[in-house]
Amino acid sequence: MLPDYEDFRLRADAVRQRISSACIGAGRDPAGVELLAVTKFFPAEAVAYAARYGLRAVGENRVQEAAEKRPLAPPGIAWELIGHLQSNKARLAAGLFDRIDSVDSEKLLVLLDRAASELGKKLPVLLQVNSGHDPAKSGVEPEESDALLAKALSLPNIRVEGLMAIAPLSEDPDVARRAFASLREIRDHLASSHGVALPVLSMGMSGDLEAAIREGSTLVRVGSALFGARV
Numbered sequence: 001m002l003p004d005y006e007d008f009r010l011r012a013d014a015v016r017q018r019i020s021s022a023c024i025g026a027g028r029d030p031a032g033v034e035l036l037a038v039t040k041f042f043p044a045e046a047v048a049y050a051a052r053y054g055l056r057a058v059g060e061n062r063v064q065e066a067a068e069k070r071p072l073a074p075p076g077i078a079w080e081l082i083g084h085l086q087s088n089k090a091r092l093a094a095g096l097f098d099r100i101d102s103v104d105s106e107k108l109l110v111l112l113d114r115a116a117s118e119l120g121k122k123l124p125v126l127l128q129v130n131s132g133h134d135p136a137k138s139g140v141e142p143e144e145s146d147a148l149l150a151k152a153l154s155l156p157n158i159r160v161e162g163l164m165a166i167a168p169l170s171e172d173p174d175v176a177r178r179a180f181a182s183l184r185e186i187r188d189h190l191a192s193s194h195g196v197a198l199p200v201l202s203m204g205m206s207g208d209l210e211a212a213i214r215e216g217s218t219l220v221r222v223g224s225a226l227f228g229a230r231v
């Protein structure tokens, strides 16, 4: 159940505090890490909370859910897709979202480029990389990331802003840390070999945002720490 706004505000302040402490511990400026509120499974009111709190964007993991919710939510906040996108929903997603953070195939890139062209927009994306080699997670394997970026850079209606990863679920915190470090190394390598910036590194969630920030995250995707358990 969605908490009331006051409860949400306290939770959001606490998450911000965690982000700041992690940044200070890592010698980073807290302004360099953005909080993306993950509103999946929660009603449109959760999006209104995020907007009222002053967040730039919310993340949703399913196209259909976002399509139903967006008309009910206030304007003035950006929507990002953070879950796997099926080809047959590419066109709908290109119109609905302000950025697709989970692009994981060349086929999808081509479909999104075509849809963006028809919509007369340049669509921002992140490329999702399975940097933790997790068989259960989507994202391209690190070895395929170079070809995926090359494809994205060749498309006129796509703008690649960075990379995203989800750490494998593990009891061992080192597993997540290695996946985060690996995403940063992949980003550094791709940025220099292609001569592009790739400033956004989307990694870290409620349970592991400190480790992600230590390894260079610029965008943490936080759901349960803001809104409570998804039931």
Ligand SMILES: *Cc1c(COP(=O)(O)O)cnc(C)c1O
Binding pocket: 038, 040, 061, 082, 083, 166, 205, 206, 207, 221, 222, 223, 224, 225
């Ligand atoms: C649900 C989800 C999150 C948020 O997870 P919490 O543990 O609730 O913070 C982050 N990223 C992705 C891709 C998700 O699907």
